[in-house]
Amino acid sequence: MTGVDVLTSIVIARPRDEVAAFASDPDNVTRWYRNIVAVEWRTEPPARVGSRIAFVAHFLGRRLAYTYEIRELDPGRRLVMSTAEGPFPMETTYTWDDEGAAATRMTLRNRGTPSGFARIGAPVMAAAMRRANAQDLAALKRILEQ
Template identity: 30%
Template sequence: MTRRELGDAATTVVAEGSELLIERVFAAPRELVWAAMTDPAHLARWIGPHGTTTEVVEFDVRPGGRWKWVNRYDGGEIAFQGEFLEVDPPKRLVRTTAPEMEPAGGPPAVETITFEEVDGGTRVHWLTTFPAPEVLDLAVDSGMTKGILEQFERLAALLVQG
């Protein structure tokens, strides 16, 4: 797979090989960004594209803890689930992630999310390593990039509210 630049002016999204890199600087302190990404009440307010409602079913933020949320939208829903592998507040979060599907798919992707303080804000560096380049291609071709950009817009708006 060749390198694909899929982001916009605010959010970098690059797909290459089996890796998807998402990066954005949010105008908020690192602890607030961390809380927005690890507190189920906050997470439910921004995860998913515009028009999506999210139910956080499980979110046990500790190594070995499980997580699951369900995105609902016009015409359907999709659940995502995984396991936290590393938790280092408010610097780093590593977890597996996979859509919940029948029959079960292959191995999950691994997301490594780091939070870096920069000039009054926080840079979120979100690297997802998919099991194979073809799996990333399927995800990107399904419209995932639009969802990423919209959910990061929703997160930015939530952080402005404090």
């Protein structure tokens, strides 16, 4: 079965804790993720292991609604969330590393194994995800470096 594994990173000229705090807060997602149009907490904030957050996105011309559960959270270092719902179970990982005295390398990884019809389009989906992730990280960089 063909899986999707997309890794994208960017250096942001802000301290790691600041980048991580902003990027890991689901309430900020619609500000920097171009395709995500709505976010709704399914558990009480703040984000912690076990938190569930529902997202609505538009991707490749389709409306996607899914709920992520936070699986790992090491504040300022790493966040892993995943979903098993729908035709495309996905895991998203954010990592933040110091890049010099006052900059951060943020890495965004999306991986999953599409099923059914989505499996056929996995290579196209991976390419589209790579482009979207690069645009989203660039938007995050613009916001945080203002």
